[in-house]
Structure formats: structure tokens, C-alpha cells
Amino acid sequence: MKQAKTKKIVAGVVALLLLVCAIFLLINKNVFSKKSDAQGEVTQSEEVTEDETTEKVKNDDVAEVDKSVYMDSSKSVEERVESLLAQMTLREKAAQMVQPEQNGITLEQITKYGVGSILSGGGSAPTAGNKATHWEKHINEIKQAALDSRLGIPVLYGVDAVHGHNNVYGATVFPHNIGLGAANDEELMARIGEVVAEEVRATGIQWTFAPCLGNAQNELWGRTYECFGEDTDIVARLGAAFARGVQGEPESENYLTDTHVLATAKHYIGEGFTAGGTNQGDVKMDADSFEALLQDSLLEPYRAQLEDGVLTVMVSFSSVNGEKCHESTYLIKDVLKGQLGFNGLVVSDYNGIEQIAGATFKAQVGNAVNAGIDLFMEPYNWETTISAIEALVKDGTITEEQIDDSVRRILRVKFEAGLFEEQVGSDTELALMEEFGSEEHREVAREAVRKSMVLLKNDKVGQQTAMEILQNAQNISVLGTKANDLGTQCGGWTISWQGSTGKITEGTTIMQGITDALPGRTVLYSAKGELTGEEDAVIVVIGEKPYAETSGDRSSSNLTIDKADSTMVQNADEALKAAREKGVPVVAVLLTGRPVTIADYVDSFDAIVEAWLPGTEGAGVADVFFGDYDFTGTLSFTWPWYASDIEKKFEDESLVLFKKGTGLRKDGTGIQADGTVAIGAKPEKTEEELNAISEGSINLETVGYVLEAENFTEDSYLVNTGNANNISYVDSWSGEWANAKWDVWVPEAGDYRLHFFIAADKDSKTVDIYYNTPTIEDDGNANRTNVPMTKTASMTDYEDFTLDVTLEKGSYQFKFMNTKADGADFRLDRIEFEHIN
Numbered sequence: 069m070k071q072a073k074t075k076k077i078v079a080g081v082v083a084l085l086l087l088v089c090a091i092f093l094l095i096n097k098n099v100f101s102k103k104s105d106a107q108g109e110v111t112q113s114e115e116v117t118e119d120e121t122t123e124k125v126k127n128d129d130v131a132e133v134d135k136s137v138y139m140d141s142s143k144s145v146e147e148r149v150e151s152l153l154a155q156m157t158l159r160e161k162a163a164q165m166v167q168p169e170q171n172g173i174t175l176e177q178i179t180k181y182g183v184g185s186i187l188s189g190g191g192s193a194p195t196a197g198n199k200a201t202h203w204e205k206h207i208n209e210i211k212q213a214a215l216d217s218r219l220g221i222p223v224l225y226g227v228d229a230v231h232g233h234n235n236v237y238g239a240t241v242f243p244h245n246i247g248l249g250a251a252n253d254e255e256l257m258a259r260i261g262e263v264v265a266e267e268v269r270a271t272g273i274q275w276t277f278a279p280c281l282g283n284a285q286n287e288l289w290g291r292t293y294e295c296f297g298e299d300t301d302i303v304a305r306l307g308a309a310f311a312r313g314v315q316g317e318p319e320s321e322n323y324l325t326d327t328h329v330l331a332t333a334k335h336y337i338g339e340g341f342t343a344g345g346t347n348q349g350d351v352k353m354d355a356d357s358f359e360a361l362l363q364d365s366l367l368e369p370y371r372a373q374l375e376d377g378v379l380t381v382m383v384s385f386s387s388v389n390g391e392k393c394h395e396s397t398y399l400i401k402d403v404l405k406g407q408l409g410f411n412g413l414v415v416s417d418y419n420g421i422e423q424i425a426g427a428t429f430k431a432q433v434g435n436a437v438n439a440g441i442d443l444f445m446e447p448y449n450w451e452t453t454i455s456a457i458e459a460l461v462k463d464g465t466i467t468e469e470q471i472d473d474s475v476r477r478i479l480r481v482k483f484e485a486g487l488f489e490e491q492v493g494s495d496t497e498l499a500l501m502e503e504f505g506s507e508e509h510r511e512v513a514r515e516a517v518r519k520s521m522v523l524l525k526n527d528k529v530g531q532q533t534a535m536e537i538l539q540n541a542q543n544i545s546v547l548g549t550k551a552n553d554l555g556t557q558c559g560g561w562t563i564s565w566q567g568s569t570g571k572i573t574e575g576t577t578i579m580q581g582i583t584d585a586l587p588g589r590t591v592l593y594s595a596k597g598e599l600t601g602e603e604d605a606v607i608v609v610i611g612e613k614p615y616a617e618t619s620g621d622r623s624s625s626n627l628t629i630d631k632a633d634s635t636m637v638q639n640a641d642e643a644l645k646a647a648r649e650k651g652v653p654v655v656a657v658l659l660t661g662r663p664v665t666i667a668d669y670v671d672s673f674d675a676i677v678e679a680w681l682p683g684t685e686g687a688g689v690a691d692v693f694f695g696d697y698d699f700t701g702t703l704s705f706t707w708p709w710y711a712s713d714i715e716k717k718f719e720d721e722s723l724v725l726f727k728k729g730t731g732l733r734k735d736g737t738g739i740q741a742d743g744t745v746a747i748g749a750k751p752e753k754t755e756e757e758l759n760a761i762s763e764g765s766i767n768l769e770t771v772g773y774v775l776e777a778e779n780f781t782e783d784s785y786l787v788n789t790g791n792a793n794n795i796s797y798v799d800s801w802s803g804e805w806a807n808a809k810w811d812v813w814v815p816e817a818g819d820y821r822l823h824f825f826i827a828a829d830k831d832s833k834t835v836d837i838y839y840n841t842p843t844i845e846d847d848g849n850a851n852r853t854n855v856p857m858t859k860t861a862s863m864t865d866y867e868d869f870t871l872d873v874t875l876e877k878g879s880y881q882f883k884f885m886n887t888k889a890d891g892a893d894f895r896l897d898r899i900e901f902e903h904i905n
């Protein structure tokens with residue numbers, strides 16, 4: 069720390085000297101280089117086409133680039149930054165401020181513009197293939213293209229290596245952060261960081277968009293599994309440990325060497341606190357309360373990252389009291405760059421600029437620049453962003469000083485990370501490639517799996533606990549498709565953005581791990597959940613299907629395990645009961661990205677193990693179940709009995725099924741002092757609530773008679789979800805079909821006026837609402853009415869279209885469906901139910 073401070077003071081003095089020099093240069097126009105004149109010329113020539121402009125810049129300047137300072141690593145970072153900045157045209161500065169998607173830019177464009185950064189978003193692999201060697205080749209071409217630009221500024225390549233280099237086939241995939249929070253082991257986190265960095269570096273990439281520093285308060289949020297816990301403290305500690313591993317210890321010789329990559333503190337800020345756990349939602353709090361939360365708690369993980377030398381921060385899609393973080397000058401400039409003294413770069417989130425205030429995209433870019441965004445993650449709108457920045461400087465909306473500040477930050481990060489000294493396809497890179505997905509790396513992930521599992525329940529069955537009996541059982545049945553599904557155990561952000569089921573990469577499933585661990589014993593697997601009657605222990609694997617971001621948001625009535633799994637458990641019910649009566653323990657393994665409602669299952673199992681989303685090394689499960697390891701994981705989240713009580717779970721202990729800190733050992737004792745949690749009584753629910761919960765449907769009363777569009781059922785099809793101006797919606801793009809469904813519990817019979825909040829680009833008569841009671845199975849016999857909708861002012865202006873219906877008390881399925889693709893685009897934000905009679 070002391071060293072860090074001395075360094076800061078020296079840097080401050082150097083910066084001051086440079087500032088004095090800069091002022092001197094400004095006053096003494098004669099010392100302006102010819103290049104600057106050319107810059108002036110270019111910026112004034114409104115008429116020239118893009119190509120002519122670039123040509124001109126090249127012709128005038130090509131001979132004059134002076135690399136003697138900025139390519140000299142013996143010079144200080146600030147000297148190098150200033151020397152380079154002074155030679156840049158406005159367009160070159162603007163180009164440094166954009167981050168296109170690798171599949172949204174050509175090599176020629178990279179050279180032509182000299183873009184600052186490139187990303188691979190979730191699942192975005194090189195077209196040639198998804199092996200690490202494909203990535204390395206592709207990234208090296210991209211790097212070379214950037215070096216071939218006029219100034220030869222190296223490009224900074226970023227990727228979401230959020231639980232390993234997870235987009236790449238064959239990478240070591242670690243448990244998602246929620247599991248690592250349960251492991252709560254800083255030393256392990258740092259080692260994980262090192263492995264992640266080595267695998268990312270093997271492919272030539274220098275930057276990961278991790279760690280995620282949200283602290284989820286409401287597990288309806290689809291990004292809960294990306295968080296280490298619900299408390300700031302654990303998020304700050306584990307996030308910092310990960311950053312130290314990924315980047316190397318700050319102030320050490322190890323820091324940001326060529327086996328390390330840059331970390332990203334994300335997503336700044338307020339994540340996990342949005343109302344209703346809505347992704348990209350709003351943190352609704354009065355200004356004073358938010359300020360107190362910010363200062364006392366939310367900034368803590370960011371302070372820790374900064375102290376550990378993290379140089380990049382990604383802004384959150386969320387809003388605070390209606391203002392998007394991406395447009396908040398207070399949060400970015402005043403707090404992050406001002407109060408916390410952050411000197412690195414601030415990157416926007418994927419198309420985040422399109423979500424902020426501003427009548428045009430250009431205006432949105434202007435607002436974001438002025439708020440303090442330095443690097444624009446504009447995967448496909450990057451060219452428009454460059455033009456917008458240029459135009460905004462010309463028309464005075466933003467100052468060139470502001471642009472210079474952003475470019476300085478971007479260049480500073482590149483110098484600090486050693487990009488200017490980097491050799492494309494270096495020997496280190498090739499050596500690291502040899503270790504990509506190696507046994508040694510996988511061993512670290514396997515250790516993380518062992519440490520992340522939490523034993524939530526472990527009853528005695530006779531003299532021994534269920535886990536003790538299982539450990540020595542000779543004839544074991546393993547039930548459920550998820551037991552043998554690599555994709556499921558990896559979850560979202562694996563190979564593809566959303567993740568998917570099946571053998572999506574290299575790794576070991578839980579079932580394979582168990583089989584390998586028990587060569588002399590009988591281990592049978594039944595995907596359908598069938599028992600032989602011969603077993604002396606049963607393992608049932610159930611959980612959630614993979615998801616990422618908004619598509620993981622749930623309503624409280626559907627935050628449960630996958631329907632296919634509950635059906636399997638129901639079908640196996642009698643056989644499981646019979647086994648238990650004989651003293652055969654039934655152990656459930658949960659593969660979920662968060663606490664889910666398991667109230668109906670708690671009594672059905674003798675033991676419950678939360679294994680989260682463990683990643684590719686499923687053998688870690690067997691290590692603990694059958695090996696010499698014991699459980700060490702504890703919950704970093706409060707787990708309510710019912711998701712409908714999430715908002716009250718911190719206040720009312722009677723609503724809590726498993727307290728934070730819960731975690732048992734095989735012998736049934738608690739790991740933490742109060743970790744032996746005797747499971748309390750199930751909170752009483754009304755019959756209606758229980759019906760709604762058990763049917764997995766949305767109780768209108770619980771949701772205030774507002775059916776949010778995005779809470780549609782999993783079997784909806786041909787619908788898109790999105791978020792425009794803070795409204796989540798389902799829509800039909802380009803006049804395609806849409807069929808969104810909701811399972812609803814209507815608590816009271818009567819006449820209802822349905823208010824459909826819709827934006828539409830045409831008058832349309834082709835959208836119907838179907839409302840089937842459970843007795844009417846097929847659409848042909850369903851109640852069905854046309855939803856009146858006319859063209860609205862724009863696709864973000866939602867108007868209220870009404871329709872009166874009569875409903876009985878009970879379960880319904882509502883379907884919002886266009887019956888003919890008539891070319892109309894429409895978006896539905898929500899349906900409000902007004903009880904009129």
C-alpha cells in the first residue's frame with residue numbers, strides 16, 4: 069500500500085509537469101507540429117467522404133509518425149501516452165474509443181481506423197472454428213491488423229472469461245461465482261485467476277470481463293450465479309483475490325506480465341439491488357438512502373479492485389432511480405474517477421449506449437462521453453460511434469479535452485498492460501497453449517468443485533447420516549438427466565452465451581466422476597428416474613436448465629427446478645418412498661445457479677447437496693461423496709422457503725429455509741458455529757398461494773395484478789425479449805410470428821378489463837389473446853379474442869389497449885399470439901388486470 073501511494077504521488081508530479089508543458093504548447097502555437105495542422109484540416113472538411121478523409125490523414129501524416137517516445141519502454145507511461153496522443157487525429161482518437169465485436173469488423177477496417185479494442189461477446193468464436201488454436205490464429209491476425217495502422221497502436225482484445233475461458237472448446241471451466249462464494253477461499257480464487265489468465269493468454273487475449281461484483285439481494289435475478297454472495301464483504305474479498313490471480317500481485321514483478329490478463333470490475337454499480345431482481349432494472353431508493361448504501365457498501369468491492377491494480381471498470385445496464393448508470397456523470401465522473409481516483413478506463417456494456425437518454429444515437433453517445441464513458445462496447449454500431457464522436461466534437465457538444473481524457477485512459481491501460489512490448493504469437497503464448505485445458509488446470513477446477521458444494525441437509529438414517537451411508541454403499545442408483553449432462557453442470561456463459569445442455573465441451577459429468585471413483589461397486593444410471601429395488605443408496609440430480617442474463621429472470625412462482633426434473637421426482641415418488649422405508653438413503657444433488665423454491669422436496673430427501681453450476685470437472689462431486697474429502701462449503705446467500713418471500717427473507721427468519729452460513733459435514737455437524745441448521749417449519753401458505761406455487765403459475769395477487777411480458781413460460785416460442793428504455797418486453801421482430809404464454813392463477817372470479825401495454829408499428833388485427841382454463845387443452849376450444857392494437861408513436865411508446873373478459877377463479881394459461889405474420893412489429897410490455905365487476 070505504502071509503495072502504491074508513493075507511486076501515485078510520483079505519477080501526480082509527472083502529470084502536473086506534463087500539464088504545465090501542455091499549457092505552454094497551447095499558448096505557443098508555433099511549436100504545434102504539422103500533424104496537428106493536418107488534424108485541423110481534416111476535422112474542418114465536412115464535405116469529404118470517409119475514404120477521402122482517411123486517405124488524406126495517411127498522405128499528410130504517414131511520414132511524420134514519431135515513435136521514438138511511445139515505443140520506448142524506458143520512458144514513463146505518462147510520457148509515452150502524451151507523445152502518442154499529440155500525434156493522433158481526432159478520428160484516430162475516436163477510433164481508440166470503440167470496441168467492435170470480432171465478427172462485426174474486418175481486418176481491413178481494423179487497419180484503416182485503428183480501433184482501440186475488439187471483443188468476443190458470449191459465444192462469439194472465430195468463423196474457422198472454436199478450438200483454442202483457432203482463437204489464437206484469429207486474434208493474432210487482428211493484432212497484426214491493428215499494428216499495421218498508421219500509428220501502430222496495439223489493439224486490446226476482451227472476452228468474457230467469467231468462469232474459465234468459457235467460450236472456447238476444451239477450456240477448463242470452473243464453478244460459477246455463486247459456488248466460489250460458497251467455497252469462500254481467497255487463496256483458491258487467486259489460483260483460479262492464474263489459470264484463467266493463462267488459458268486466455270494462450271489464445272492471445274489480454275483482457276477478461278471479470279470479476280462480477282454484484283451482490284444479489286433477490287435471486288429472481290438471472291445473474292445471481294455470477295455473484296459471489298449477497299454481502300459486500302465476500303464480494304470484495306473474492307473479487308480482489310481473483311483480480312490478483314488474473315493480473316498478478318500489484319507492485320510485484322509479476323503484475324500484468326505476459327502470462328496475465330487485465331481484469332474488469334463489473335458492473336458498476338447497484339447490481340443485485342434492482343426492484344424485483346429485474347435484470348437491467350432500476351434500483352428504486354430515495355437519493356439519501358442510495359448514497360448511504362453506495363458509500364457504506366457498494367463501493368467497497370470497487371475500492372478493493374482499484375487497490376489491487378484493476379485498470380478497467382464496466383458500467384452496469386441498471387438504473388438508479390430511473391437514471392441509467394451509463395449516463396450518470398455523478399456515478400462515473402464524480403464518484404469513480406473523482407472520489408475513488410480511478411485512472412483506468414471505463415467501458416460501456418454491450419449496446420448499453422442505446423439504452424440511455426438522447427433523441428438520436430449521436431445524442432446518446434454525447435451523453436455517455438460527457439458522463440465519463442471512455443470505451444464504447446458497440447459491437448456493430450462502432451463506425452457510427454466514431455462518426456458521432458467526431459461530429460460531437462466539431463459541433464461543440466463534447467470537448468476535445470474530454471476525448472483526450474478518455475484516450476489517455478485507454479492508452480495508459482495499454483501501456484501498463486505491456487501491449488506496446490507484446491510480440492504477436494509470442495513464445496510464451498505458444499508455451500501456454502500447451503497447457504490449455506491441461507490436467508493441472510483441471511485439477512484446480514476440481515478442487516473448486518469440492519470446496520464449493522454445500523451440504524444443506526444430512527439426516528440420520530438409522531445409526532449413520534445419509535452421507536456416511538452413501539460413502540460406503542455398494543449398489544448405487546443415480547437418477548436424472550442432469551447427472552450426466554456436461555452442459556447443464558456448466559450453466560450459462562459456456563461455449564454459447566446462454567449455455568446449453570449436452571456434451572458441449574471437454575469435461576467429466578457427475579455420473580462419469582462417480583463411475584470412475586467406484587470401480588468395484590455397482591453404479592446404475594437412470595435418466596428417467598427408475599430404481600432397481602436392489603440399491604443401498606440413491607442419488608437424484610435435479611436443477612435448472614442453463615440460462616444467462618435476462619432470460620434467467622424468473623417470477624417468484626417459477627423459481628423452481630426444471631419441470632422435467634419435478635416430473636421425474638414425482639414419477640419416482642413411490643419407489644423412493646419404498647427405498648427410504650427400507651433404510652436406503654436418498655441424496656439430492658442440486659444443480660442450480662441460486663436458491664430456488666424446493667419447499668415440496670425438502671422432506672423427500674435424506675440429504676440435500678447444493679452443487680451449484682460446477683463446470684467441467686464433475687469428478688469433484690465424487691471426490692467428496694466417496695473420497696477422503698469432507699464438505700467445507702457454506703451458503704453465501706439466505707435461502708427462503710418460498711421465492712414469493714424473497715423480499716422479506718432478511719427480516720423474517722421464519723421464512724428462511726437455509727440461513728446464510730449453512731453448511732454441514734458428512735457426520736452431520738455444522739461447519740460454522742451456527743451452521744448446524746435444524747430445518748424449521750414450513751411457513752403457512754394459503755391454499756391459493758400453494759396452488760399457484762405448486763402449479764408453477766403466476767398468482768395475480770402476488771404480482772399486483774400485473775403480468776410482466778418477460779415472465780412468459782419456457783415453452784413460449786418465437787418470441788424475443790428485450791429491453792428498451794428500461795422496459796422489458798416480448799416482441800415479434802420484422803413481422804414474424806410470436807407466441808408468448810403465461811401460466812396464471814386467478815384468485816377471484818369476475819369481469820376483468822385487460823390493459824395491454826403495446827408498441828406497434830402498424831395497425832394490426834392479427835394478434836389474439838387465448839385464455840385456456842385447465843379443462844380446455846387445445847387452442848381450438850380456447851377462449852380467444854382479438855387484441856385491438858393500432859400504430860403507436862414509436863416502438864418505445866407503449867399505449868394502453870383494453871379488452872374486457874370474464875374469468876373464473878383458478879388456473880389459466882394466457883397466450884399472446886399473432887395468428888398471421890402480417891408484417892407488423894409489435895412489443896408487449898405487460899398486461900394489467902383491472903377487476904371491474
Ligand code: BGC
Binds near residue numbers: 334418617
Ligand atoms: C454483459 C456483460 C458482458 C458483455 C460482453 C453483456 O451483455 O452484461 O457482462 O461482459 O455482454 O459480452
